[in-house]
Amino acid sequence: MHDLMNVKNAEIIEVIDEAPALKTFVLKPIEPITFLPGQFVLVSRLGIGESAFAISSDPLKTDTISISVQAVGKHTDSLHELDPGDIVSLRGPYGNAFPINEWRGKNILIAGGGIGIAPLRPVIYSLLSNISDYASVTVVCGARSPELIPYKGELEEWEDSMSVYTTVDNMDENWIGKVGVVPKVIEEIGISPENAIAVICGPPVMIRFGKEALAGLGFTFDQIYTTLEMKMKCGVGICGRCNIDHRYICRDGPVFRMDTIGEY
Numbered sequence: 597m598h599d600l601m602n603v604k605n606a607e608i609i610e611v612i613d614e615a616p617a618l619k620t621f622v623l624k625p626i627e628p629i630t631f632l633p634g635q636f637v638l639v640s641r642l643g644i645g646e647s648a649f650a651i652s653s654d655p656l657k658t659d660t661i662s663i664s665v666q667a668v669g670k671h672t673d674s675l676h677e678l679d680p681g682d683i684v685s686l687r688g689p690y691g692n693a694f695p696i697n698e699w700r701g702k703n704i705l706i707a708g709g710g711i712g713i714a715p716l717r718p719v720i721y722s723l724l725s726n727i728s729d730y731a732s733v734t735v736v737c738g739a740r741s742p743e744l745i746p747y748k749g750e751l752e753e754w755e756d757s758m759s760v761y762t763t764v765d766n767m768d769e770n771w772i773g774k775v776g777v778v779p780k781v782i783e784e785i786g787i788s789p790e791n792a793i794a795v796i797c798g799p800p801v802m803i804r805f806g807k808e809a810l811a812g813l814g815f816t817f818d819q820i821y822t823t824l825e826m827k828m829k830c831g832v833g834i835c836g837r838c839n840i841d842h843r844y845i846c847r848d849g850p851v852f853r854m855d856t857i858g859e860y
């Protein structure tokens with residue numbers, strides 16, 4: 597059983613403006629936190645609220661963790677007001693993780709839309725740290741427009757070790773990446789399902805059409821992973837707020853293999 601009262605303070609040591617309304621916060625908890633790719637934390641500001649955020653940093657770094665926060669409401673707006681030196685509280689890490697070690701030797705496709713790339717960034721870091729263990733790694737990162745693409749500098753660095761495709765729904769005159777939604781780019785790239793694993797994360801509509809695009813290429817649903825989001829309260833399987841069927845996203849997820857979640 598998780599200790600709900602195990603709340604740690606963490607100092608914000610860096611705030612990175614990724615895109616309009618999207619900031620990455622580098623947090624230094626009072627004690628190091630180890631986590632696995634796919635896990636999340638619950639971050640709170642006293643008297644304002646508490647929200648779940650995927651940990652978006654490198655799992656090999658334990659003295660700091662990063663969360664990438666899209667400002668969409670009261671609590672996330674208030675987090676966006678914070679600066680280096682400010683303190684937040686956090687619980688976790690919670691949830692399960694991507695079974696990356698089972699993927700050794702395979703061709704891996706990682707596809708994220710918008711903030712959906714955040715929980716996939718630790719996966720990418722983990723693959724990068726043992727890149728020769730994988731047959732190939734392909735990353736597709738999509739956003740509505742060029743300025744909304746997060747982690748731009750890193751995407752360029754990752755190109756040295758893996759195939760990286762960035763895509764936008766609406767291009768501007770400087771855009772040199774692809775144009776179109778992530779599922780369309782998945783179809784265009786045409787990755788073979790042979791010895792392959794795909795991971796897709798983003799808005800529900802992207803997951804649904806991404807799954808269809810992969811099925812069209814011959815992927816079976818047991819080759820596809822995703823992470824799910826739902827409003828959370830306790831984060832540890834007690835309050836019943838985040839159920840899909842008999843399971844709770846916070847406790848049994850947020851990572852699910854597609855063949856285990858039906859028609860999500």
Ligand SMILES: Cc1cc2nc3c(=O)[nH]c(=O)nc-3n(C[C@H](O)[C@H](O)[C@H](O)COP(=O)(O)OP(=O)(O)OC[C@H]3O[C@@H](n4cnc5c(N)ncnc54)[C@H](O)[C@@H]3O)c2cc1C
Pocket residue numbers: 636645646647648649650651663664665666667668669670671672673711714715824825826827828850
């Ligand atoms: C496991 C998990 C990981 C997450 N990772 C991230 C992340 O890496 N970065 C990030 O920016 N956000 C992430 N979220 C979503 C984040 O928790 C919510 O956006 C946040 O709680 C909103 O709080 P608020 O008070 O600012 O907005 P509210 O006023 O509570 O909500 C604003 C709007 O967002 C909707 N909303 C709120 N929470 C969710 C949710 N969980 N799923 C779908 N819609 C929601 C509401 O229905 C409303 O329309 C994650 C959620 C979960 C469950």
Ligand code: FES
Pocket residue numbers: 827828829830831832833834835836837838839844845846847
């Ligand atoms: S948030 Fe309480 S059961 Fe998942």
